[in-house]
Amino acid sequence: MGFLSRLAEIMGFKKKEANLLVIGLDNSGKTTIIDQLKPEDKRSRDVAPTVGFTVDRFKNNSLQFTAFDMSGQGRYRNLWEHYFKNCDGIIFVLDSSDKLRMAVAKDELDQALKHEDIMKRRIPILFFANKMDLRESMTSVRCSMVMELEKSIRDKPWHICSSNAKTGEGLHEGFEWLTDTLKSMLNDK
Amino acid sequence: MHMLRRDKKEEEDGGGNPFHNIEKSSVLQEARTFNESPINPRKCAHILTKVLYLINQGEQIGTTEATEAFFAMTKLFQAKDPILRRLVYLGIKEMSKIAQDVIIVTSSLMKDMTGREDQFRGPAIRALCSITDTTMLQSIERYMKQAIVDKVNAVSSAALVSSLHLSKCSQDVTKRWVNEAQEAVSSDNIMVQYHALGLLYHIRKYDRLAVTKLVTKFSKHSLKSPYAYCLLVRLCYCLLEILCFVYFIRTDSPMFDFIENCLRHKSEIVIYEAAHAIVNLKNTSAKELASAVPVLQLFCSSAKPTLRFAAIRTLNKVAMKHPAAVTACNLELENLITDSNRSIATLAITTLLKTGSESSIDRLMKQISSFMNEISDEFKIVVIQAIQSLCSKFPRKHPVLMNFLSSVLRDEGGFEYKKAIVDSIITIIEDNPEAKEAGLAHLCEFIEDCEHTVLATKILHLLGREGPRTPTPSKYIRFIYNRVILENAAVRAATVTALAKFGAHCEELLPSCIVLLERCLLDTDDEVRDRATFYVQTLKQQQKSLKSTYILNGLQVSVVGLERALHHYTMEPTETPFDVKSVPLETAPITDSKQVREPGEAGGQKTEKVAASRQDIYAEQLSSIPEFANLGNLFKSSSLPVQLTESETEYVVQCVKHTFSHYIVFQFDCSNTLNDQVLENVTVHMEPADGFQVLKCVPCASLPYNKPGTTYTLVHLPEDPTLVTGTFSCTLKFIVKDCDPNTGEPDDEGYEDEYVLEDVEVSVADHVQRVMKPNFGVSWEEVGLENELEDTYALSTMKTLEEAVQNIIKFMGMQPCERSDKVPEGKSSHTLYLAGVYRGGHDGLVRAKLALSDAGVTMQLTVRSTDPDVSEVMATAIG
Numbered sequence A: 001m002g003f004l005s006r007l008a009e010i011m012g013f014k015k016k017e018a019n020l021l022v023i024g025l026d027n028s029g030k031t032t033i034i035d036q037l038k039p040e041d042k043r044s045r046d047v048a049p050t051v052g053f054t055v056d057r058f059k060n061n062s063l064q065f066t067a068f069d070m071s072g073q074g075r076y077r078n079l080w081e082h083y084f085k086n087c088d089g090i091i092f093v094l095d096s097s098d099k100l101r102m103a104v105a106k107d108e109l110d111q112a113l114k115h116e117d118i119m120k121r122r123i124p125i126l127f128f129a130n131k132m133d134l135r136e137s138m139t140s141v142r143c144s145m146v147m148e149l150e151k152s153i154r155d156k157p158w159h160i161c162s163s164n165a166k167t168g169e170g171l172h173e174g175f176e177w178l179t180d181t182l183k184s185m186l187n188d189k
Numbered sequence B: 001m002h003m004l005r006r007d008k009k010e011e012e013d014g015g016g017n018p019f020h021n022i023e024k025s026s027v028l029q030e031a032r033t034f035n036e037s038p039i040n041p042r043k044c045a046h047i048l049t050k051v052l053y054l055i056n057q058g059e060q061i062g063t064t065e066a067t068e069a070f071f072a073m074t075k076l077f078q079a080k081d082p083i084l085r086r087l088v089y090l091g092i093k094e095m096s097k098i099a100q101d102v103i104i105v106t107s108s109l110m111k112d113m114t115g116r117e118d119q120f121r122g123p124a125i126r127a128l129c130s131i132t133d134t135t136m137l138q139s140i141e142r143y144m145k146q147a148i149v150d151k152v153n154a155v156s157s158a159a160l161v162s163s164l165h166l167s168k169c170s171q172d173v174t175k176r177w178v179n180e181a182q183e184a185v186s187s188d189n190i191m192v193q194y195h196a197l198g199l200l201y202h203i204r205k206y207d208r209l210a211v212t213k214l215v216t217k218f219s220k221h222s223l224k225s226p227y228a229y230c231l232l233v234r235l236c237y238c239l240l241e242i243l244c245f246v247y248f249i250r251t252d253s254p255m256f257d258f259i260e261n262c263l264r265h266k267s268e269i270v271i272y273e274a275a276h277a278i279v280n281l282k283n284t285s286a287k288e289l290a291s292a293v294p295v296l297q298l299f300c301s302s303a304k305p306t307l308r309f310a311a312i313r314t315l316n317k318v319a320m321k322h323p324a325a326v327t328a329c330n331l332e333l334e335n336l337i338t339d340s341n342r343s344i345a346t347l348a349i350t351t352l353l354k355t356g357s358e359s360s361i362d363r364l365m366k367q368i369s370s371f372m373n374e375i376s377d378e379f380k381i382v383v384i385q386a387i388q389s390l391c392s393k394f395p396r397k398h399p400v401l402m403n404f405l406s407s408v409l410r411d412e413g414g415f416e417y418k419k420a421i422v423d424s425i426i427t428i429i430e431d432n433p434e435a436k437e438a439g440l441a442h443l444c445e446f447i448e449d450c451e452h453t454v455l456a457t458k459i460l461h462l463l464g465r466e467g468p469r470t471p472t473p474s475k476y477i478r479f480i481y482n483r484v485i486l487e488n489a490a491v492r493a494a495t496v497t498a499l500a501k502f503g504a505h506c507e508e509l510l511p512s513c514i515v516l517l518e519r520c521l522l523d524t525d526d527e528v529r530d531r532a533t534f535y536v537q538t539l540k541q542q543q544k545s546l547k548s549t550y551i552l553n554g555l556q557v558s559v560v561g562l563e564r565a566l567h568h569y570t571m572e573p574t575e576t577p578f579d580v581k582s583v584p585l586e587t588a589p590i591t592d593s594k595q596v597r598e599p600g601e602a603g604g605q606k607t608e609k610v611a612a613s614r615q616d617i618y619a620e621q622l623s624s625i626p627e628f629a630n631l632g633n634l635f636k637s638s639s640l641p642v643q644l645t646e647s648e649t650e651y652v653v654q655c656v657k658h659t660f661s662h663y664i665v666f667q668f669d670c671s672n673t674l675n676d677q678v679l680e681n682v683t684v685h686m687e688p689a690d691g692f693q694v695l696k697c698v699p700c701a702s703l704p705y706n707k708p709g710t711t712y713t714l715v716h717l718p719e720d721p722t723l724v725t726g727t728f729s730c731t732l733k734f735i736v737k738d739c740d741p742n743t744g745e746p747d748d749e750g751y752e753d754e755y756v757l758e759d760v761e762v763s764v765a766d767h768v769q770r771v772m773k774p775n776f777g778v779s780w781e782e783v784g785l786e787n788e789l790e791d792t793y794a795l796s797t798m799k800t801l802e803e804a805v806q807n808i809i810k811f812m813g814m815q816p817c818e819r820s821d822k823v824p825e826g827k828s829s830h831t832l833y834l835a836g837v838y839r840g841g842h843d844g845l846v847r848a849k850l851a852l853s854d855a856g857v858t859m860q861l862t863v864r865s866t867d868p869d870v871s872e873v874m875a876t877a878i879g
């Protein structure tokens, strides 16, 4: 078995799996998003605040995802970096209604982008401007401006879309982009 | 191919252990594989096993390395492989104490704990509880409660046992899970029931009343689980022992009845547990024993080796305490001598040795010699201990026993084993003057090739004390001096001290001892050099008193007390020099077991921690009471509490006396056995004897049912230094409040009442602290004739010398020296030597020459002291 997988590596790696890292401030909706992506019978009805992290696996467009859903509470944010090394893509969730903490979110994003395990790698970053259903929420364009995404991310593919994790609205669009980007990157290798 | 060959070679080297030569740094390097994806479960499981193996071997892993490995391991949560996942749980538990930020896995574990995979749930709970601290506990509380009553037994058990561990530091939270635990006790599963009962006990264990209730309740229930029964038996045993310890009584109690009923339980382990409890109870009566011993007897002939082992081991332990009960099983024990299980055979033989007659010793010794090489050190020690107790029982047998000991001393064996042998030889030497020379010779031979520093220093200390007083001291010098040339610093230091003792005691050896000591003046080690310099200077003075005080009899202070006094001294800058007389003297440690005394001789090499004695503990307690802050250092606490009430009365009071240089503090430990009363403001009113003056009472604020409390009375000693004894009549005074027996809630109104207690005596012994003078003769000469008093008494009530000796020791409260408390068999005269320090720091020595006559015992009592008043007080103690 070891021999075969080694062979696959040599023959041009066609990995149908991808590791995702789901980060963002606490209460932004990360766990709810991941839950929404699972088949209906496997979803958990009430989402408790995450302590540390959980791992989830789900399929989307013939790609098998393993998502590390990290806790966004202050105490755990500096532990994100332990999981930077071998992720193939990042999902950064913003609470688009939480204008007050947008600056904190930007700060955390910049920290992550500066990290050596992220900086040198061309990994795709998908932003969800979540909780679009709330009245005080900002549009995805507005969010990307406040976060200065254009300016901060120069050498990585990124995309932002509005979402409502409770209904699943917008998630599909985001994942479409992520899957396509990952597939093309894998093929390019 | 290459791999195969290497595996084979590894196998040869490591005796089949595949992890034989793994190395920490490379394993931690390999652990980085956990970060790779996709995960290779088999490979990762193998690496993780190695990590676990290392940790379990006691390998120290630094925080940074451990944290890195831990976070790498958390990535393995993405694999569903059950073997790997369960290894991860183990890894989390093992690393929870060495890595940082381990709470990162909290949510992952909670997911598994509530997930669909039953086989993950129990282990996830255990891992979760090992990473959870008190602050996080609240967030998992709900899940823990659910898990305790889960219908899957393994989950319920895991939650119960984990709660038990959590309750050690988070009592408050786990207390709230009592209802769930109660529910789990009624489970049909024997493990769940046992674990639930265990948790209920742990939640309450600091509240004796609550434990009693728990035990009473469940001993009436019909529990299903034999393990739960065993736990109840153990709890009953502990409660009975506490009752016995606190009140010195054991009434017939339902708890004992419960234990006795368990003797008829259908499960063997319950029966065994009950029998074990009964024979181990401190005050078991012959009748009670008679119910338990037949059970053990039966087990001795069981077909199951575990039962035979358990039974014989229990009998072995109690053989000295209840010889008659054990001899009843002699037939069974004889059969076990040839048991194919060597452990059982060893225990059988040693039990027989302990209880058997003198005539059977030779036969049994032969038997045991035949397989001494086949048993483990642990059981060899059992054999040695049996031999040690034989020596004091049959002193005449010492040649056989000593021979055996000297031959096993030459065999291979670990430290504990060698130590047991050496201790036994020392005990024999001390008990048996005739065995002394042979014993010392064996020990001399042993230190010639002894790898254990502790034992070598101990033996050198013994040689220094005993050697000079043998007929030919010179023959030991060579053995001792050889150590200076061949050994490490600690042993050399002990050697120097031993040599100095020969020089101090034996005039004719003094010049050569000085020469030998002078060779140590240039030793490479500070301690050795310092000791040598000190001894050479002291010996050259040629003064008796210097030799006695600084070489032969040494310092006799409590180490804990010295530490405290020095600390105190350094706290306040002062011109006055430190006064060693202010340091409390060394008193016997709390354990009353008969152990060889060994003053801390080998500087710093003592491995055992210096135990605080009972008196050190009292001193600590008294000094925390503001009223007693200025009494000075505690000089002596009376050893056994005196009962001031009959047993089984409404109130139980006992008294301990604490003597200071000008005061006595009477400590009254009281308990209230009426469950419908609370006593408040409890004091003991003392009617003072002549010259004594009651200064103060420190009341016990409240004395509820069954919770002991303490009140103190402070008394000033008479100014007249010869007025030291007296009788005090005592009355317990208090306010009674009636209360509800169930809740303990007292009424608002109370009334004053009192209760007459027995009188308290203050005797000479209360003013004298025991002190060991290893070389009594030298001290006797040193104190001299100046304040000597002598008188002759007829002790008409004493029928034997032994009785007289015991009574004199008790009256005087002094330390018997030179083992003179032992009266050799068949002698009609005997001399007792006693040493002590009188309150205020003056040495007091007593020589009592006793002779047996038709009219009892006559005694010529000679007292010497550095103070005339002390001589007078001591001389009148007996009168």
Ligand SMILES: Nc1nc2c(ncn2[C@@H]2O[C@H](COP(=O)(O)OP(=O)(O)O)[C@@H](O)[C@H]2O)c(=O)[nH]1
Residues within 6 Å of the ligand: A024, A025, A026, A027, A028, A029, A030, A031, A032, A033, A047, A048, A049, A050, A072, A093, A130, A131, A132, A133, A134, A163, A164, A165, A166
């Ligand atoms: N109204 C609204 N609430 C949401 C949405 N997504 C998540 N939430 C709620 O936000 C809270 C936090 O969600 P959670 O997934 O735990 O956030 P996380 O800390 O980022 O994992 C929960 O109460 C969710 O129900 C959304 O799109 N709209």
Ligand SMILES: [Mg+2]
Residues within 6 Å of the ligand: A030, A031, A032, A048, A049, A050, A069, A070, A071, A072
């Ligand atoms: Mg979350």
